[in-house]
Amino acid sequence: xxxxxxxxxxxxxxxxxxxxxxxxxxxxxxxxxxxxxxxxxxxxxxxxxxxxxxxxxxxxxxxxxxxxxxxxxxxxxx
Amino acid sequence: xxxxxxxxxxxxxxxxxxxxxxxxxxxxxxxxxxxxxxxxxxxxxxxxxxxxxxxxxxxxxxxxxxxxxxxxxxxxxxxxxxxxxxxxxxxxxxxxxxxxxxxxxxxxxxxxxxxxxxxxxxxxxxxxxxxxxxxxxxxxxxxxxxxxxxxxxxxxxxxxxxxxxxxxxxxxxxxxxxxxxxxxxx
Numbered sequence: 001x002x003x004x005x006x007x008x009x010x011x012x013x014x015x016x017x018x019x020x021x022x023x024x025x026x027x028x029x030x031x032x033x034x035x036x037x038x039x040x041x042x043x044x045x046x047x048x049x050x051x052x053x054x055x056x057x058x059x060x061x062x063x064x065x066x067x068x069x070x071x072x073x074x075x076x077x078x
Numbered sequence: 079x080x081x082x083x084x085x086x087x088x089x090x091x092x093x094x095x096x097x098x099x100x101x102x103x104x105x106x107x108x109x110x111x112x113x114x115x116x117x118x119x120x121x122x123x124x125x126x127x128x129x130x131x132x133x134x135x136x137x138x139x140x141x142x143x144x145x146x147x148x149x150x151x152x153x154x155x156x157x158x159x160x161x162x163x164x165x166x167x168x169x170x171x172x173x174x175x176x177x178x179x180x181x182x183x184x185x186x187x188x189x190x191x192x193x194x195x196x197x198x199x200x201x202x203x204x205x206x207x208x209x210x211x212x213x214x215x216x217x218x219x220x221x222x223x224x225x226x227x228x229x230x231x232x233x234x235x236x237x238x239x240x241x242x243x244x245x246x247x248x249x250x251x252x253x254x255x256x257x258x259x260x261x262x263x264x
Contacts, residue, residue: 033194036256040118040225043206049113050127054105060135061096 101141105134108151112158115222118210119162129165133158151226152233159219159237166215194257205263212259217252224249 033039096102112133117126136157137144144153210218216238223234224245235242 030195036194036221036253036260037225039194039206039256039260040221041227043118043203044110044114044225046203047114047117047123049109049130050123053109053113053127053130057105057131057134058096060131061101061138064135064139 099141101138104137104141104150104154108154109134111151111226111228112154115155115158116162118207118222119159119218120165121207121211125165129158129161133161136161148236149233151228152237155223155229155237194260205260208263209256209259212262213252213255217248217255220245220248220252221256 031042033042109130113126113130116129116133117123120126120129133154137154144150148156210221213221219238220234223229223237224231229237231242231245235245238245240248
């Protein structure tokens with residue numbers, strides 16, 4: 001029969017095992033969704049628009065002539 | 079040119095108009111949902127970014143004519159859906175399921191009434207894309223719109239050219255189809 005490991009080694013192994021369990025729980029957290037829409041909402045939160053998009057859009061707006069006033073505003077003199 | 083001799087990125091008038099018109103706030107409030115719709119309709123982040131850019135640029139050009147008969151978000155959705163549909167049609171490269179396939183989804187054994195359980199992994203997004211790609215376009219658009227909590231069934235109905243009652247019926251079938259297709263991607 002194998003002798004019991006010394007207390008310090010036992011604690012070390014327990015800590016390693018706990019850390020591994022925590023890691024698994026963190027990386028593979030089980031998610032449960034009632035409907036497809038909830039899956040999509042979760043997915044949407046993981047996919048925000050790129051931060052560069054607003055800058056790019058502003059640059060395009062700057063290069064775009066202002067929209068003409070609609071006829072009804074011209075007619076009303078507004 | 080600016081005082082420092084560097085070219086200015088934006089024309090001051092355009093930037094002022096962007097801020098004064100409130101369009102910056104419109105972008106901030108709605109960019110995420112429009113980008114996500116484009117991402118999952120087109121299935122490609124780069125194409126989705128381009129599409130979102132084009133949608134908001136179109137909206138900017140027409141912003142002066144927007145008189146608020148509809149909510150801004152609904153108006154943006156309408157532009158985005160049409161834009162993405164046109165892109166998909168012009169690409170003609172993605173596999174679309176026919177109406178005959180739609181019937182197969184409706185008959186399929188479905189875990190729709192049981193919760194969808196998944197492990198949080200990096201592949202979840204890929205599975206969702208694969209699932210949506212397998213659905214008829216009508217179901218895909220319906221689920222993406224209904225996933226937006228700010229849209230009422232009536233607004234979804236108007237965006238898809240149907241009645242609110244029809245939306246409720248189709249939503250049930252779309253959920254079943256999603257659940258069945260999602261299970262197949264595991």
